[in-house]
Amino acid sequence: MEIVALVALTLLLGALVILVAFAVGKRKEELRVKAKQTSNCVVEAVAEKGPATKKHKQEKQRGRKDKLSQHNFSHPLLASSLKGHNGNVTCFDFSSNGKYLASCADDRTVRIWSTKDFLDREHKCLRVNVELDDAILVRFSPDSRAFITWLANGDTIRVFKMSKNKDGSMSVKAASDDFPLKHKASILNIGIAETGKFIMSASNDTTINIWDLKGEILASINTNQMTNSYAAISPCGRFVASCGFTPDVKVWEVCFAKTGEFKEVTRAFELKGHSAGVHAFAFSNDSYKMVTVSKDGTWKLWNTNVEYKKQQDPYLLKTVPCASSDGSLAALSPDGRVVAISDGCNVAMFNASSGELEEQLFSVHSFNITDLRFDVTGRFLVCSGDKAIRVIHNAPGYRATIRDMQDMLKKAQNVAMKQRLQQQIKDAQSALDAVLAAAVH
Template identity: 85%
Template sequence: MWNWIMPHWAFITWLANGDSIRVFKMTKKDDGSSTFKAAAEDFPQKHKAPILNIGIAETGKFIMSASTDTSIHIWDLKGEVLASINTNQMTNSYAAISPCGRFVASCGFTPDVKVWEVCFGKGGEFKEVTRAFDLKGHSAGVHAFAFSNDSHRMATVSKDGTWKLWNTNVEYKKQQDPYLLRTVPCASSEGSLVAMSPDGRVVAISEGSNIAMYNAASGELEEEMHGVHNEEITDLRFDNTGRFLVCSGNKAIRVFHNAPGYRAAIKDMQDMLKKAQNEAMKQRLQQQIKEAQSALDTVLAAPAN
């Protein structure tokens, strides 16, 4: 298990054999080339159960580690624990940092997702971890969740056989709760994962070795891919551009074109075109639709490997 610390050109790993967290930093060699060198010491072993997820804030300000019990630790980049969270979910099934780097969220045995804000001062000093909001509405435990790139949307998948879409762009400091936008039936099982495209237009759900892709706006099933791996899918996410869906399993990585994303973008632009009053805007949208349709046609014409 690993993740990047992009602002510092480093990456963090969880080493299963030693049950330890280790940071590798990029260094320059004498010949001008680069290499990665492990930090002098591993992070201290603070978890009492196996680590489930690790993550790095996009801001580079903190690292998160979550274990299979109910603990989450917030670390600085030197391996000092800034704060510890007890999720009170009996067990954790998934945890992650939001793409904006402000929030840490977890889900587990209980039918909700809990979200905290990791707060820093104007000078960059750590202040506190405070509860932001909860996603409540499933009738059974939540397997996993995902954020859109701006953290204004979240998707969740549950043991109750549904995935839900939420509007999380709320004033939670004024006690405003997230809005449930949509509930969609889906196949799910222990270990199911969910991914949301960066623009929030597509939701992908894994179930065993299968993947289903949905239009987030309508909830319609767009694509189904069966037997993607010989074993259960272990990770599922979109790339930063939203053009590709990537999954891993049985020591292999598979990459798929996000065709539903192209279709959703075309539909959105067609709706905008109907409402456009300005001729220049109409021409711009028509050109963008043409380009998106051409890209989709190329994707659909490409032979499957």
């Protein structure tokens, strides 16, 4: 009996050993497969986003590795890519005189670019260091001699003044004092009125602050939209608008006395028509038109040149289906002829009058687009979303101009008008032909 029991015990132990070995082997295989999958994901992520940030002792190697891993984008309408930042570009702005583009990134710098170099192979820029902080928003002053930034860590506005040296170079110096801390939530946008009378800052709660140029609060607006998703000053410098969780855009007028003293902020008008929250909006250069993009999957074009003081509401001109998502941005060309909408890393360009989709640009950046706007001439659409700034030819703008001028030519009655329109059509067609010819090569 003892022998039988010993044999049974031996067999039982042997079976247990076999089961354990099998389980261990299976687990090793699972770990091996999982490790391989993880490795593949890491390789894909590195190929998409570039290598992870190195320690201080490897800082010298970052530049070369970043260049090797930089997201590549090509398109027939791509005019150039401005590359200079070591971090992701969060915002940019054009000076009102059209000569400069200022960009900021999470690399503690602001860079000033010359717009006349956009079509050159080399794009030099002036580097402005932001001490002990990152500038995440930047806006030029109306006279193009200064710019303001929003500090990521300081949660406030810092002013930088620009001046030309005797040798023609430019110097930039930060003001001695930053604006006081006033916002309690994350910042969305800042701006300076073209009139030079006030500065705006908006956060993602329901707050918009109106400042004077010295950093004193003139007024604080509660948008009552549950949360703000975007806010901006109109190009004319009279209005401040915001959108958010509610399906409308609210517009206020910032009023000043004839003597220049601040009076009040009053409600001007609202854009009502979307069926879901509004992601963002943009004005035409004359502030007579606005475009909005919403969670309802449409963009809308509005005529805002109305007598709002007589209770006249803006006119809805066009509703067009489009791809949109959280963070989507809208841009309207200065002449109001072209609408651009961002959706993640992609950009779509539409004819504003017909609503026709004219251009689709996919994977323009490796991350979601952070800023989108036309330059002051309307020749280029510019966007950011990683370390590069993409400058795109506004071919739909040339086409829209040609079509509009041809329609006007049919109605023209005097010779002088016909000749002027014919020359404008010729100039626009030559510009479009040059863009398309460059795209072929």
